[in-house]
Amino acid sequence: MSxxxxxxxxxxxxxxxxxxxxxGAGMGVDSGLPDFRGNEGFWRAYPPYARLGLSFAEIxxxxxxxxxxxxxxxxxxxxxxxxxxxxxxxxxxxxxxHGSRLPGGVAVFTSNVDGQFQRAGFGLxxxxxxxxxxxxxxxxCGPDIxxxxxxxDVDESTMRARPPLPSCPNCGGLARPNILxxxxxxxxxxxxxxxxxxxxxxxxxxxxxxxxxxxAGRAVPTVRRYAELASAATGALIRINPRxxxxxxxxxxxxxHAALPALTALxxx
Numbered sequence: 195m196s197x198x199x200x201x202x203x204x205x206x207x208x209x210x211x212x213x214x215x216x217x218g219a220g221m222g223v224d225s226g227l228p229d230f231r232g233n234e235g236f237w238r239a240y241p242p243y244a245r246l247g248l249s250f251a252e253i254x255x256x257x258x259x260x261x262x263x264x265x266x267x268x269x270x271x272x273x274x275x276x277x278x279x280x281x282x283x284x285x286x287x288x289x290x291x292h293g294s295r296l297p298g299g300v301a302v303f304t305s306n307v308d309g310q311f312q313r314a315g316f317g318l319x320x321x322x323x324x325x326x327x328x329x330x331x332x333x334x335c336g337p338d339i340x341x342x343x344x345x346x347d348v349d350e351s352t353m354r355a356r357p358p359l360p361s362c363p364n365c366g367g368l369a370r371p372n373i374l375x376x377x378x379x380x381x382x383x384x385x386x387x388x389x390x391x392x393x394x395x396x397x398x399x400x401x402x403x404x405x406x407x408x409x410a411g412r413a414v415p416t417v418r419r420y421a422e423l424a425s426a427a428t429g430a431l432i433r434i435n436p437r438x439x440x441x442x443x444x445x446x447x448x449x450x451h452a453a454l455p456a457l458t459a460l461x462x463x
Contacts, residue, residue, distance in 0.1 A: 203432045203447040204463030210430070212298025212400035215289055215316075216421035218305050220409020220435060224283040224454035227276070227308065229409070240269075242353040256375045259332045263368055267355035270371050271346025274326050277308040285457035286314035289406065292461055298400035301393055303424075305416045307373050318396055320389040322416050328372040330382045331362035338364060339372050339385050397424065404430040405446075408453050411438050432460070 207213075219229040228239035230250045237244035243253055258266035293300020301318040302311045307326045311319045329342050340363070347356040360369040374381045397403065405425040410417035422442060425431035431446030433439055434457070439450035449456045 199447045199449050200459055200463065203449060203460055206404055206430055206432060206447065207292070207406070207460065208463075210296055210404035212296050212403035213289070213293035213300040214397070214400075214403045214405045214421075214424055215293070215300065215302045215311075216304070216405060216407040216410060216417050216424070217302065217311070218408070218410030218414075218417045220411065221285075221304070221453050222280070222306060222308060222310055223409065224285065224452060225280050225310065227280055227310075240272075240353060242351070243269075251376045254375050256332075256370065256378045256380060259368060259370045263359055264354045264356070266370070267346060267359050268348050268353040270326065270373075271355045272348045272350070272353065273308075274342060274346060274371070275348070277310070277326060280308070280310065282310045282314040283454050285408075285454045286310065286316075288457050288461045290315055298396075298403060301396045301400075301403075303393060303417065303420050305410070305414060307371070318392060320393040321386055322374075322390075322420075324371070324373040324381065324383075324386055326371045326373055328385060329360060329369040330372045331365060332368045332370045332380065333362075333365065334380055334382055335362060335365040335367065337382060337384060338362075339382055342371070402428055402430070404428075404432065406432045406434070408434045408457070410435065434460075 223229050230236045236250040253269050302316050303320045304311060305322050307323055309325055309327045327342050328339050330339050344360050349356060362369050372382060372385060405421050407421035421431060425446060429445040431441060433441050433446060434449045434451060434453060436450055436452050439448040441448045
């Protein structure tokens with residue numbers, strides 16, 4: 195790997211008093227997870243949707259839970275089982291070990307719903323778009339959010355889920371993942387709101403934290419914007435992205451590489 199930017203990023207990280215990890219879908223690619231980049235990438239991961247002509251944004255529309263729940267749970271049930279089987283790559287452990295040694299520790303802001311950071315052992319994680327490992331009522335009939343303790347049965351040739359589908363323990367209606375979907379007005383944000391309050395409190399105590407942003411693209415810029423705002427006062431931003439690595443206004447350091455090789459090289463320094 196080229197030394198361009200790596201030395202500066204390593205120096206920044208070595209002098210850190212706390213570490214804020216901001217991660218998008220690219221963080222999970224080295225664990226074998228698809229990032230759904232564009233329709234072609236999504237259809238390579240899920241060929242049945244190519245035959246149906248459905249894009250990621252179309253299949254991730256909450257209306258399917260009302261109109262065709264077997265189709266909706268086919269997609270989310272398959273993802274749930276895939277995330278349950280996936281082991282976080284070594285880059286997660288490298289960040290956790292380094293951050294845990296710092297006086298202020300380590301925190302995470304992520305748009306990912308896969309639960310990989312919790313599985314890797316991180317304690318303070320804010321999941322901006324919710325979690326596939328938690329459910330809510332589709333109505334919703336109340337404020338409850340609960341763990342997804344069921345095993346979906348999905349026909350992978352059609353990507354449709356077989357009954358029984360998960361139900362709300364209060365009203366008996368259909369349950370759905372506690373994920374912010376496209377055009378979603380029924381997502382219950384209380385769990386994410388509590389995570390964000392905890393992260394805000396941590397950031398107030400660690401205003402000079404170094405920000406390591408990994409695998410966050412411009413298409414859904416939630417993570418990039420958060421990382422830029424979190425590092426605005428110090429310029430202590432390390433952006434790891436093989437396709438869109440540029441750092442706005444020249445603040446911070448750009449590493450145009452995939453997550454695992456970049457994190458390995460950086461933390462080896």
